[in-house]
Structures are given as structure tokens and as C-alpha cells.
Amino acid sequence: MTDNADDLRRWRLPRGRHGLPRELVARSQRERLLAAVVRVTAAKGYEGMSVADILEQAGVGRQSFYELFADKRDCLLAAHDVLVDDLEATVAVALEGPQPWPERVRATLAAVLDWFAANPDATRVTLVELAAIGPIARERFQDSFHRFTTLLDEGLDAPQVPAELPNITSLAAGTALARIYEETVWGRTSDLPKLLPELTFELLVPFVGEDVARSTADGEVT
Amino acid sequence: MQKQGSFDSDRGVLDPTVPLDIGARSQRERIVEAMIEICAEKSFAATTIADIVGRASISRTTFYKHFVDKRACFDATLDLCVNELRSVAGTSHDATDPPAEAVRKGTVAVLELLAAKPALAQVALGEAVTVDPAIVERYRDLLLPALEGRWLSAGESLRGSSDPRIAFGRLQILFFDQLAGGRVKQLPELRPEIVYIAVLPFAGHEEALRQARLAATEMSSDAGD
Numbered sequence: 356m357t358d359n360a361d362d363l364r365r366w367r368l369p370r371g372r373h374g375l376p377r378e379l380v381a382r383s384q385r386e387r388l389l390a391a392v393v394r395v396t397a398a399k400g401y402e403g404m405s406v407a408d409i410l411e412q413a414g415v416g417r418q419s420f421y422e423l424f425a426d427k428r429d430c431l432l433a434a435h436d437v438l439v440d441d442l443e444a445t446v447a448v449a450l451e452g453p454q455p456w457p458e459r460v461r462a463t464l465a466a467v468l469d470w471f472a473a474n475p476d477a478t479r480v481t482l483v484e485l486a487a488i489g490p491i492a493r494e495r496f497q498d499s500f501h502r503f504t505t506l507l508d509e510g511l512d513a514p515q516v517p518a519e520l521p522n523i524t525s526l527a528a529g530t531a532l533a534r535i536y537e538e539t540v541w542g543r544t545s546d547l548p549k550l551l552p553e554l555t556f557e558l559l560v561p562f563v564g565e566d567v568a569r570s571t572a573d574g575e576v577t
Numbered sequence: 578m579q580k581q582g583s584f585d586s587d588r589g590v591l592d593p594t595v596p597l598d599i600g601a602r603s604q605r606e607r608i609v610e611a612m613i614e615i616c617a618e619k620s621f622a623a624t625t626i627a628d629i630v631g632r633a634s635i636s637r638t639t640f641y642k643h644f645v646d647k648r649a650c651f652d653a654t655l656d657l658c659v660n661e662l663r664s665v666a667g668t669s670h671d672a673t674d675p676p677a678e679a680v681r682k683g684t685v686a687v688l689e690l691l692a693a694k695p696a697l698a699q700v701a702l703g704e705a706v707t708v709d710p711a712i713v714e715r716y717r718d719l720l721l722p723a724l725e726g727r728w729l730s731a732g733e734s735l736r737g738s739s740d741p742r743i744a745f746g747r748l749q750i751l752f753f754d755q756l757a758g759g760r761v762k763q764l765p766e767l768r769p770e771i772v773y774i775a776v777l778p779f780a781g782h783e784e785a786l787r788q789a790r791l792a793a794t795e796m797s798s799d800a801g802d
Binding site: 486490493496497523526528532537560561565569 | 620707738739740743745746747749750751753754756757758767769770773774777781782783786789790793
């Protein structure tokens with residue numbers, strides 16, 4: 356069965372007829388495989404998908420796959436890293452700006468919710484399916500999570516951290532993540548941007564109290 | 578000390594002689610303890626009946642007298658872990674404590690138990706979710722009404738405007754992060770933040786901060802009672 360899929364690909368995408376430099380071919384194959392593993396994993400789950408599924412989706416041959424990745428897990432992890440890089444860049448851009456910090460938080464959340472809503476497969480894979488690959492998923496989660504708390508930390512002005520809550524940014528990042536996770540599990544990724552007022556409020560409360568959090572969440576610029 | 582578990586509690590209370598089931602009880606306890614240790618070491622998926630019977634020094638036949646399979650054993654183990662956590666939270670404060678005080682003391686006691694028993698924490702908070710993702714909802718349905726009930730039974734109105742479900746989500750991420758980083762023993766260091774999260778939805782930001790401050794200055798261990 357897997358061999359049939361392979362033959363089909365070879366027939367459709369004959370080797371060595373595109374006249375492109377080898378590295379470029381490898382790069383575009385890699386990109387196609389990364390996109391494919393995300394789609395296939397979102398559709399079938401990590402356990403349910405196979406390298407053959409990835410190859411079929413990507414239109415790439417088995418040999419090329421194994422030149423780039425050790426196995427399906429390796430491929431999925433590589434895709435995960437690319438997605439997290441992309442989200443991190445989105446967050447970093449949104450966090451910049453001349454506005455007061457609470458408003459920048461709101462803008463950042465808006466960007467994050469839009470990112471997830473625009474990438475339902477990526478959302479499902481990074482938040483839900485990745486856990487199935489085993490203990491290494493925990494490490495990746497940790498790394499990614501701390502990249503975002505670090506970004507939030509760097510964006511803070513010192514007086515915004517209540518003395519009582521030195522580890523406050525973990526709470527902040529967790530607020531959004533837990534809710535996004537829940538919506539993803541329920542298959543409501545596309546509705547995520549609607550959560551902006553609620554999540555802005557919840558994220559800001561520990562930093563600035565309920566009143567400022569409410570007015571920022573409602574978009575009342577003071 | 579409190580009773581070890583919830584099983585077989587109807588047996589032999591007034592009986593001066595050794596209860597007939599004492600051998601069976603200790604076998605069951607040994608199985609459960611082995612399950613906790615091995616699951617924490619190598620995950621539920623990798624745990625085998627052979628591991629459990631080996632660690633518990635019992636026969637395979639004895640294992641199957643108590644549990645139909647590995648999953649049934651895990652479920653019973655988890656029930657015991659949850660009961661232990663609830664019991665520690667319940668006995669950490671006085672009946673007359675105001676709700677926010679009671680929640681603070683209960684939270685600190687739970688964090689200290691988790692830190693003192695990292696394998697239990699790993700099983701109840703980490704492995705349980707892997708084995709059955711729906712456990713998260715069960716935890717939520719246990720925890721949130723229990724917290725809210727503190728205020729309701731004290732006749733106090735709820736003053737928070739933060740969503741309790743968000744609080745639960747925050748706890749979920751926080752615990753997951755600590756477990757993933759192998760920092761279970763450091764959980765008590767996060768008691769200001771965790772107390773804040775637990776109080777915020779029910780009593781508001783100012784009261785939650787006040788309790789966080791108290792939690793930070795309190796000495797470790799349940800010295801309160």
C-alpha cells in the first residue's frame with residue numbers, strides 16, 4: 356500500500372526534470388513535508404498517521420524524506436519548531452510599540468488569537484497532538500512556553516509586577532494558553548478572536564487590578 | 578495520622594483481633610504504592626504488570642485478585658491520590674476560618690504534600706492526564722465547586738469578576754510546566770501565585786493579593802494547626 360503511494364508520487368513528480376539546484380529542491384521538499392505533516396497529523400492524529408501519509412500529502416518520495424528526517428516524529432518536531440518560531444515572531448512584533456503596556460498586551464493577544472484562528476491545523480498539532488509523541492513533547496512545550504514568558508517579562512515595566520507575585524508572567528501566559536487549548540480541543544479555533552476582551556481582562560487583572568483590566572479589555576483608551 | 582485510604586473502611590473497626598483482610602489490605606496498598614512509583618519513573622504506558630508485581634513483591638495471581646487489569650489498578654491508585662490531596666486540604670484549616678484564609682491554607686498544604694511526594698504529584702497531575710484526558714474536567718468539577726462552596730457556605734457574596742475556569746486553566750498550565758521541568762519539589766515556592774489564582778475568582782484582586790502576601794510570609798509546613 357505504501358509502495359503504491361510512492362509509485363504514484365514518482366509518476367507525478369519525476370525526479371531530475373525540474374532543473375533546480377539540489378539544495379533548493381531539498382528546501383522546498385522540506386517545506387512541503389513540514390506542511391504535510393501538520394495537515395496529516397491534524398486530520399488523523401499522531402498515532403494514526405504514517406510516513407506514507409506525509410509523503411502522499413507532500414508529493415515527495417520516501418528516499419527524500421529519509422534524507423531529511425529520521426522518522427515521522429522527527430518531521431513533526433521540525434514542523435512544530437517552525438510554527439513556534441513563527442508565532443514567537445508574531446508576538447514579538449505585536450508587543451513592540453509606543454502604547455502603554457496594557458494596550459500592547461491587548462494588541463499582542465489579538466495577534467496571537469488571529470494566528471491560531473488562521474492556522475487551525477497548526478494549532479491542533481502544536482497544542483494537542485504534540486503531546487502524543489512522548490516525553491520529548493514536554494521539553495518542547497517547556498522551551499516554547501518559556502520563550503513566551505520571557506517575551507512578556509522583557510516587555511514589562513518594573514512597577515507593573517506586584518511585589519506579591521514574582522512569577523506573574525507564568526500566570527499571564529498560562530491564561531491565554533489554557534483557554535486557547537480548550538477551544539482547540541472543542542474544535543472552535545476559528546472563533547478564538549472573539550475571546551479577545553475576555554482574555555485581555557483575565558491576563559491583565561493580576562498586573563493592574565480589575566478596573567484597569569476591564570477598561571483596557573473594552574478598548575477604552577484613557 | 579489519618580487513615581491511609583478509602584477502601585475496606587467498613588471492616589473490623591470494633592474488632593479487637595486482627596481483621597481477616599489485613600493481608601489483603603497491605604497487598605493492595607503495596608500494589609498501589611508500586612503503581613505510583615513505577616508510573617512516575619517510566620510513565621503509565623511503559624508500566625507492565627510484571628513491573629508492579631515485582632516491585633510490590635506479590636504474585637501475578639494476587640494482582641488479578643485485586644484488579645482486573647493495569648488500567649483498573651491505575652484508576653484505583655488515582656482515587657487514592659485524589660483522596661489524599663482532598664484530605665490534606667480539608668484538615669489544613671479551622672472550620673471558623675474565613676473562606677479566603679481556608680483556601681490559602683488548603684492550597685499551601687496541597688502544594689507541600691505534592692512537593693513531599695513527587696511521585697504522587699507526577700501520577701495525579703501528569704500521568705493521569707495522559708491516561709485519560711477527560712480527567713482534567715473531573716478535576717475541574719471537583720475543585721471549582723469546592724472552592725466556591727467556601728464562600729457560599731460562609732454566607733459571603735462572591736466578589737471576583739475573573740472566571741473560575743480561567744483560574745483552573747492557569748493552574749493546569751502552571752502545574753504542567755512545573756512537572757515537565759522536574760520542579761515538583763519547588764512547587765511551594767509558587768504558593769503566592771497559586772494562592773492568588775485560587776482566591777481571585779471568588780474574592781477579587783485585592784483580597785487575592787492579600788492572601789498571596791500571607792502565603793509568601795508563612796513558614797513552610799502546616800504549622801498553622
